[in-house]
Amino acid sequence: MHTPSSLYGVLAEFSTPDELLAATRGARQAGYRQMDAYTPFPVEGLAEALDFQRTGLPFLVLLGGIVGGVGGYVMQYWMAAIDYPLNVGGRPLHSWPAFIPVTFELTILVAALAAVLGMLALNGLPMPYHPLFNVPRFELATRNGFFLCIEARDPQFDRDETRRFLESVKAREVSDVEP
Amino acid sequence: MSEDTGSPPEPGSRAQDIASAAPQRQAAVIEPGHTYASVTDKISAIVLTRRTTLGWFVGFGVSFALVLLLMYAIASLLAVGIGIWGVNVPVAWGFAIVNFVWWIGIGHAGTLISAILLLMRQEWRTSINRFAEAMTLFAVACAGLFPILHLGRPWFFYWLFPYPSTMGVWPQFRSPLVWDVFAVSTYATVSLLFWYVGLIPDLATLRDRSQHRLARASYGLLAMGWRGSARHWSRYQMASLLLAGLATPLVVSVHTVVSLDFAVAVVPGWHSTIFPPYFVAGAIYSGFAMVMTLSIPIRAIYKLEDFITMRHLQNMAMIILATGLIVAYGYLMEVFMAWYGGNPYEASMTLNRMRGPYAPLYWALILCNIVVPQVLWFNRVRANVLALFVIALIVNIGMWLERYIIVVTSLHRDFLPSSWGMYAGTRWDWATFVGSIGLFLALLFLFLRFLPMISIFELRELVADTAGRSGSETSSPGGRGH
Numbered sequence: 308m309h310t311p312s313s314l315y316g317v318l319a320e321f322s323t324p325d326e327l328l329a330a331t332r333g334a335r336q337a338g339y340r341q342m343d344a345y346t347p348f349p350v351e352g353l354a355e356a357l358d359f360q361r362t363g364l365p366f367l368v369l370l371g372g373i374v375g376g377v378g379g380y381v382m383q384y385w386m387a388a389i390d391y392p393l394n395v396g397g398r399p400l401h402s403w404p405a406f407i408p409v410t411f412e413l414t415i416l417v418a419a420l421a422a423v424l425g426m427l428a429l430n431g432l433p434m435p436y437h438p439l440f441n442v443p444r445f446e447l448a449t450r451n452g453f454f455l456c457i458e459a460r461d462p463q464f465d466r467d468e469t470r471r472f473l474e475s476v477k478a479r480e481v482s483d484v485e486p
Numbered sequence: 487m488s489e490d491t492g493s494p495p496e497p498g499s500r501a502q503d504i505a506s507a508a509p510q511r512q513a514a515v516i517e518p519g520h521t522y523a524s525v526t527d528k529i530s531a532i533v534l535t536r537r538t539t540l541g542w543f544v545g546f547g548v549s550f551a552l553v554l555l556l557m558y559a560i561a562s563l564l565a566v567g568i569g570i571w572g573v574n575v576p577v578a579w580g581f582a583i584v585n586f587v588w589w590i591g592i593g594h595a596g597t598l599i600s601a602i603l604l605l606m607r608q609e610w611r612t613s614i615n616r617f618a619e620a621m622t623l624f625a626v627a628c629a630g631l632f633p634i635l636h637l638g639r640p641w642f643f644y645w646l647f648p649y650p651s652t653m654g655v656w657p658q659f660r661s662p663l664v665w666d667v668f669a670v671s672t673y674a675t676v677s678l679l680f681w682y683v684g685l686i687p688d689l690a691t692l693r694d695r696s697q698h699r700l701a702r703a704s705y706g707l708l709a710m711g712w713r714g715s716a717r718h719w720s721r722y723q724m725a726s727l728l729l730a731g732l733a734t735p736l737v738v739s740v741h742t743v744v745s746l747d748f749a750v751a752v753v754p755g756w757h758s759t760i761f762p763p764y765f766v767a768g769a770i771y772s773g774f775a776m777v778m779t780l781s782i783p784i785r786a787i788y789k790l791e792d793f794i795t796m797r798h799l800q801n802m803a804m805i806i807l808a809t810g811l812i813v814a815y816g817y818l819m820e821v822f823m824a825w826y827g828g829n830p831y832e833a834s835m836t837l838n839r840m841r842g843p844y845a846p847l848y849w850a851l852i853l854c855n856i857v858v859p860q861v862l863w864f865n866r867v868r869a870n871v872l873a874l875f876v877i878a879l880i881v882n883i884g885m886w887l888e889r890y891i892i893v894v895t896s897l898h899r900d901f902l903p904s905s906w907g908m909y910a911g912t913r914w915d916w917a918t919f920v921g922s923i924g925l926f927l928a929l930l931f932l933f934l935r936f937l938p939m940i941s942i943f944e945l946r947e948l949v950a951d952t953a954g955r956s957g958s959e960t961s962s963p964g965g966r967g968h
Contacts, residue, residue, distance in 0.1 A: 324950065344716040347522060347691075348946040354720035362721045368728050386648060386656035393658070405660040408743055412668040415736045419676045419729055423683055426725035430718045433710035440713070448714045449691040451522035451946075 371421025379413030552924020595773025596622025764816030854884025
């Protein structure tokens with residue numbers, strides 16, 4: 308029916324996280340690279356089994372914190388000491404201890420925004436359409452199904468060969484994923 | 487399609503290595519026999535398939551009536567002015583500030599449960615963190631109303647933010663009131679982010695479980711296409727952890743800044759270095775009391791005793807007891823410093839609290855916040871749900887009285903006897919306060935109806951962990967009751 312290129316990939320369903328973990332390791336050993344696993348809760352070791360590189364998220368958050376902190380302090384300094392200097396009984400204009408609370412709050416604010424927006428952006432969300440949603444059983448990925456999808460863009464992908472491989476690693480059900 | 491509840495997964499077959507090492511000593515945090523499917527179905531059914539009970543409509547109706555009262559009170563305030571409230575010189579900070587501090591304190595337990603207990607890997611938090619976070623959000627919303635309404639011209643509230651205006655002035659960053667603006671708005675934003683991030687996987691569950699088109703579309707839109715990819719989970723967990731790390735110092739800073747609103751002033755009874763820690767402890771104290779007040783009826787009504795177990799209530803009772811003792815220490819130190827510090831104004835203010843016109847309220851506060859919670863030392867009390875509920879209510883009242891005493895008794899008699907005065911809330915004060923409770927409850931009822939009140943994906947994780955830890959013993963395929 309389908310030539311391999313018209314598929315997004317082949318999806319295998321497993322009953323337990325351990326079976327999925329074993330199958331994922333097996334698939335990597337068999338030489339598959341372009342694949343992803345889908346689970347109803349974070350499964351320890353799965354991202355490593357997929358050889359997922361460390362995310363840049365902590366760096367983004369650090370950057371956000373620095374921008375928020377430095378920006379917040381400079382903003383207050385500029386407003387209170389340069390643009391609108393207010394002489395209150397000769398007290399220093401650059402009254403740094405009084406600037407700390409707002410600096411701190413802005414550090415947290417920008418870092419938290421960086422954490423959430425960064426996580427969403429790196430994950431490519433929001434993404435309302437994804438080929439996997441075409442598979443009816445994929446609904447279980449948010450309940451009790453553990454899925455492994457080997458994608459068609461993998462150089463080693465061959466519809467029948469990959470199907471046979473997934474069945475050999477004890478998949479409960481294997482289905483094609485329409486693009 | 488998704489109807490097969492039975493076979494998967496066999497909890498007993500979980501690898502041992504995923505479970506953490508600690509054996510279960512106390513009562514379970516989740517009753518045995520639950521599977522990934524059964525926890526998912528039970529929690530999502532509350533939102534998706536179960537009939538909305540009459541009790542919900544009555545509860546929401548009453549709360550909404552109070553919201554209308556709040557709207558009426560606010561409309562009158564805007565039309566007539568702040569004179570309809572009881573505030574005047576010398577007591578210029580009346581109910582508005584009392585309610586602000588009370589509400590923002592209540593919010594603190596939510597962040598504490600979701601952030602600090604997450605960092606400490608206290609897995610018992612899982613069942614209560616979602617609605618505690620929701621409670622935080624709604625409490626902060628109620629809190630935010632009061633200082634804005636108290637501004638006098640609330641429609642100019644945006645003058646508080648540093649934006650380039652034609653007036654050419656900037657906020658006074660040396661004022662704790664400006665710190666407050668930043669602290670509270672940051673707190674509200676971060677709480678919202680934290681709550682929403684926690685909801686994303688559960689919104690995806692609801693999207694996949696709902697039969698109704700509109701529900702599917704709405705939850706789908708909010709879930710942003712979450713599909714549980716292992717790479718996504720990895721970043722998701724990192725983001726949650728980082729947010730928890732950021733929220734932890736934030737939650738401590740918020741009530742510290744609130745306390746500085748008082749402590750930076752020279753008013754006797756406010757000018758004290760113990761204020762920040764004792765405000766933070768008081769916030770956690772009142773927050774846990776509110777979580778308890780809410781979770782006891784909710785678990786009874788929605789039959790969630792399997793997930794919100796006695797262990798949760800007992801742990802919360804112990805936190806209430808511990809933070810209550812810190813608060814008691816704070817009161818004690820205030821009195822001690824008034825004597826030891828040798829400041830006559832401070833001493834007379836303290837005596838005035840104990841023997842002056844507001845003495846009954848002061849002693850009621852001591853009774854509610856210090857005396858009554860001591861019964862929590864007893865195991866039998868901590869195992870009695872009704873007693874816990876009553877104590878939590880008493881603590882809520884006590885913490886409101888505490889703020890009332892701090893705000894009113896310090897202001898009404900300060901340095902010059904010629905400027906002494908008395909304060910009492912008018913019916914508009916009461917209408918606004920009761921209305922804000924209505925707003926809080928109305929939002930909470932909506933939350934219970936439309937969003938999963940317990941984090942489903944974290945419960946699935948808990949099922950996996952408990953199954954791995956206790957070996958094949960707990961494995962009863964098919965779960966219970968599903």
